[in-house]
Amino acid sequence: MTKNISKIKNPNNLDVKAISEAQNSLDSILSKFQTSLSGLTQENAKSRIEQYGKNEVAREKVPSILVQLLMAFNNPFIFVLLVLAIVSFVTDYWLPLQKGEETDLTGIIIILTMVSLSGLLRFWQEFRSNKAAEALKSMIRTTATVLRRAHKDMTPERIEIPLSEIVPGDIVYLSAGDMIPADVRLIESRDLFVSQAVLTGESIPVEKYDTLGAVTQKTSNVGATDIDKDNLLDVNNICYMGTNVVSGTATAIVIATGGDTHFGTLAKSIVGSRAETSFDRGVNSVSWLLIRFMMIMVPIVFVLNGFSKGDWGDAALFALAVAVGLTPEMLPMIVSANLAKGAVGMAKRKVVVKRLNSIQNFGAMDILCTDKTGTLTQDKIILEHHLDINGKVDPTVLELAWLNSYYQSGMKNLMDKAIIRFTEEKTNMKKVGVGLYKKIDELPFDFVRRRLSVVVQNDSDNHLMICKGAVEEMLSIASHVYENGEYLPLDDKRKQALIALAHDYNKDGFRVLAVGIKDIPASETKAQYTVQDETALAIRGFLTFLDPPKESAFEAISALNEHGVGVKVLTGDNEIITIKVCREVGLEPGIPLLGTEIEKMDDAELKIQIEQRTIFAKLTPLQKSRIIRLLQDNGHTVGFLGDGINDAPALRDADVGISVDTATDIAKESADIILLEKSLMVLEEGVICGRETFGNIMKYLNMTASSNFGNIFSVLVASAFLPFLPMLAIHLLIQNLLYDISQLSLPWDKMDDEFLQKPRKWDALNIRRFMIWIGPTSSIFDITTYVLMWFVFSANSIEAQSLFHSGWFIEGLLSQTLVVHMLRTQKIPFVQSTAAFPVVVMTLFVMAVGIYIPFSPLGSLIGLQPLPWLYFPWLLVTLFSYCCVAQLMKRIYIKRFGQWF
Numbered sequence: 001m002t003k004n005i006s007k008i009k010n011p012n013n014l015d016v017k018a019i020s021e022a023q024n025s026l027d028s029i030l031s032k033f034q035t036s037l038s039g040l041t042q043e044n045a046k047s048r049i050e051q052y053g054k055n056e057v058a059r060e061k062v063p064s065i066l067v068q069l070l071m072a073f074n075n076p077f078i079f080v081l082l083v084l085a086i087v088s089f090v091t092d093y094w095l096p097l098q099k100g101e102e103t104d105l106t107g108i109i110i111i112l113t114m115v116s117l118s119g120l121l122r123f124w125q126e127f128r129s130n131k132a133a134e135a136l137k138s139m140i141r142t143t144a145t146v147l148r149r150a151h152k153d154m155t156p157e158r159i160e161i162p163l164s165e166i167v168p169g170d171i172v173y174l175s176a177g178d179m180i181p182a183d184v185r186l187i188e189s190r191d192l193f194v195s196q197a198v199l200t201g202e203s204i205p206v207e208k209y210d211t212l213g214a215v216t217q218k219t220s221n222v223g224a225t226d227i228d229k230d231n232l233l234d235v236n237n238i239c240y241m242g243t244n245v246v247s248g249t250a251t252a253i254v255i256a257t258g259g260d261t262h263f264g265t266l267a268k269s270i271v272g273s274r275a276e277t278s279f280d281r282g283v284n285s286v287s288w289l290l291i292r293f294m295m296i297m298v299p300i301v302f303v304l305n306g307f308s309k310g311d312w313g314d315a316a317l318f319a320l321a322v323a324v325g326l327t328p329e330m331l332p333m334i335v336s337a338n339l340a341k342g343a344v345g346m347a348k349r350k351v352v353v354k355r356l357n358s359i360q361n362f363g364a365m366d367i368l369c370t371d372k373t374g375t376l377t378q379d380k381i382i383l384e385h386h387l388d389i390n391g392k393v394d395p396t397v398l399e400l401a402w403l404n405s406y407y408q409s410g411m412k413n414l415m416d417k418a419i420i421r422f423t424e425e426k427t428n429m430k431k432v433g434v435g436l437y438k439k440i441d442e443l444p445f446d447f448v449r450r451r452l453s454v455v456v457q458n459d460s461d462n463h464l465m466i467c468k469g470a471v472e473e474m475l476s477i478a479s480h481v482y483e484n485g486e487y488l489p490l491d492d493k494r495k496q497a498l499i500a501l502a503h504d505y506n507k508d509g510f511r512v513l514a515v516g517i518k519d520i521p522a523s524e525t526k527a528q529y530t531v532q533d534e535t536a537l538a539i540r541g542f543l544t545f546l547d548p549p550k551e552s553a554f555e556a557i558s559a560l561n562e563h564g565v566g567v568k569v570l571t572g573d574n575e576i577i578t579i580k581v582c583r584e585v586g587l588e589p590g591i592p593l594l595g596t597e598i599e600k601m602d603d604a605e606l607k608i609q610i611e612q613r614t615i616f617a618k619l620t621p622l623q624k625s626r627i628i629r630l631l632q633d634n635g636h637t638v639g640f641l642g643d644g645i646n647d648a649p650a651l652r653d654a655d656v657g658i659s660v661d662t663a664t665d666i667a668k669e670s671a672d673i674i675l676l677e678k679s680l681m682v683l684e685e686g687v688i689c690g691r692e693t694f695g696n697i698m699k700y701l702n703m704t705a706s707s708n709f710g711n712i713f714s715v716l717v718a719s720a721f722l723p724f725l726p727m728l729a730i731h732l733l734i735q736n737l738l739y740d741i742s743q744l745s746l747p748w749d750k751m752d753d754e755f756l757q758k759p760r761k762w763d764a765l766n767i768r769r770f771m772i773w774i775g776p777t778s779s780i781f782d783i784t785t786y787v788l789m790w791f792v793f794s795a796n797s798i799e800a801q802s803l804f805h806s807g808w809f810i811e812g813l814l815s816q817t818l819v820v821h822m823l824r825t826q827k828i829p830f831v832q833s834t835a836a837f838p839v840v841v842m843t844l845f846v847m848a849v850g851i852y853i854p855f856s857p858l859g860s861l862i863g864l865q866p867l868p869w870l871y872f873p874w875l876l877v878t879l880f881s882y883c884c885v886a887q888l889m890k891r892i893y894i895k896r897f898g899q900w901f
Helices: 018-022 026-032 042-052 065-071 076-099 106-135 262-270 278-309 312-326 331-348 357-364 395-407 414-426 429-436 471-476 492-507 553-562 575-584 595-599 603-612 621-633 645-653 665-670 681-721 729-748 753-757 764-792 798-823 837-855 857-861 871-897
Strands: 143-149 157-162 171-175 183-195 244-256 351-353 367-370 382-387 438-443 451-457 463-470 478-483 486-489 511-520 537-546 566-570 615-617 638-641 656-660 673-675
Touching (some): 026 244, 042 143, 065 106, 076 106, 171 183, 278 312, 331 351, 331 681, 331 729, 357 656, 357 681, 367 621, 382 395, 382 414, 395 414, 395 451, 395 463, 395 537, 414 537, 463 471, 463 537, 471 492, 471 511, 492 537, 553 566, 553 681, 566 621, 595 615, 603 621, 615 621, 621 638, 621 645, 638 645, 645 665, 656 665, 681 753, 729 798, 729 837, 764 871, 798 871
Parallel strands (some): 367 566, 478 537, 566 615, 638 656
Antiparallel strands (some): 143 157, 143 171, 171 244, 183 244, 351 673, 382 537, 438 451, 451 463, 478 486, 511 537
């Protein structure tokens, strides 16, 4: 066995010490770690903790409350607003204070209020989610059994110690149910089966045995076997930290702890800053778009007003107000409110949202990559068929299989449990069989024979050997088949027919075992049997097993496909079983792409392949992660659903990582969203929730950006012709504040069904087009209001500017607020699509306050005055005309660009 180990590849390119130790002799390992089969002394163990550190893997700790609070304000829009607040403080407060002039903190207070509410809302929601996620961490075994001596000359004792105190050189004892506490090299083992599902996703346990083959008196022919050179996890004399013992016992020496283990090295690779997600990229692109608009428009407004009015101080203040007006200062708060509302909605569906931004990423997701075992499947082997040699259902085969599984000693494996569960649920065999049969002996399963035999006796003196195992191994010891009530010789033709039948089931994704019997006459019976007695068996039939898909998987994948989300399966399991599962859940598998093939491809070639394939099988953890990143490079927003340590890198690299509450700690730490129930239908609900959240964010951003741009365009036109400022800075700030207040209800608005059918992403290009096309539409009616106030109401002098300001203030605010209903949908507002009740109430309230202000004491304080009642019929005509033109522009825009938001 050792001759091949030196060629084992490490597919993850990890510095795993287990590889080098696998090929060394036991004596050399004991010498290297300065230990013996009597174990370490307590003093040696203590010094080794200081040398190697505690047996703990790297993990991402929840930041302190202060750090979480500061990170809640880490948003490009907030940075823009803070810069504007600083400038406003200098120009509105500090400079006037130095000159002894009247100061004004209104603008600063408005901006800082928006920033504070946004940050605090985000902090509170994410703080609560982190607390909930911490409470979900699974309870794991925290101690291990080791051989230690108090002093060098004292007798060694088996003691229980915390996992964190395990050190290299420790002698550990393993038994059924134990978690492997570190990377260990086996010294002795007996019938040791280890589940590596946490690392590989493979649900079937593998046998591990010491270098000499774990020879027992009943399995004297056990020897070394070849090893899969392409996977370090196939090294069968090494057990890895985090895996667990399904059955058997073993003694082992610890060869790596903490960060030096395979588990620990993988954990280190995912701790640190997360990759930039679709949400981050979208926010950054829109932030820079608005900054560029400000850098162009603000200087133009400043220079135009400075030259035309001659007062550069007022021009500077007004330009600053324009900068604030161009900035959607409520956006951080609107985003936070939408995301928080989405998180609350998801919580009602038993979903914990750890990172609020992931809700929008959920809606933008157009590809969901998922692990197979435990996500698409139940991670629970079931018995599907019990057949005779011709493939027909045979109850006798089930009875024989049940006797074999029921009477074997030790911890039952998943297949034995499946047989017993099926039999007890479907028949009364247990009640009958236990009374009829008495166990004589058994020949335990081992990795080389790949079969298990039990010998039973009924009311006669004869014994019956019942053997089940892998098909080819069973055929190698069989001499007959049982067909139509008689035993027939197992010739080559019959053998090939049996192999073909088993292969057909394999192609359909079933694991197949053969069942054989041997009648032992009373004259040949024994008290104990050996492997040499497993000869001349008669094959009775087959058992087929399946890890079935979750009941909700088919419906969930169909729903995702209907909403424009493609599904790809990334698994460490083999391709045959994965193909079967995919077909059962409604996925067309196509031709799988294997991890060994992926290793030979460069990124350019793999980018092409990943678009064409649905199944990616026998993957290493970093291959999963590589596929995720290349899909993102291809322009996709990618989600990943997984639950094991092998899924952690992909969970971290995906735009939205989704895990379950039964997942490993590192998987849950890497995920953005944790599902608390088994139904996958919550995925569809999450997608819809994400799209509703994103849609309401886009409503605010598009409407505010275009409306603000329209206002600034109107200001430019007015500045060129009016002898006074078209609107004072305070008017512009109050108008924006009232408009923003009206937007606070948007998180409760509903989205058109058509909007929810496709993935949605941040699109700075569309926002820019929206601003340029839709914004000037409102400017048309701002200009008609200028004309109205100038010619009809004679507000055409500096002395009458207060009347002019009041007329434009009301028209500007009402048209800006009314645009919420016009632009929130691509349909005809109030006819084909009506806003949610909170939105209607809030906009009516703000419009009423806007009309009231010029008539109120506040109006006189800020330079406004009551308007004549004749103004309001003109206002109604203006607003109605605006609605008609806005609807027309909306149709033209959709026809030209093929989209709205």
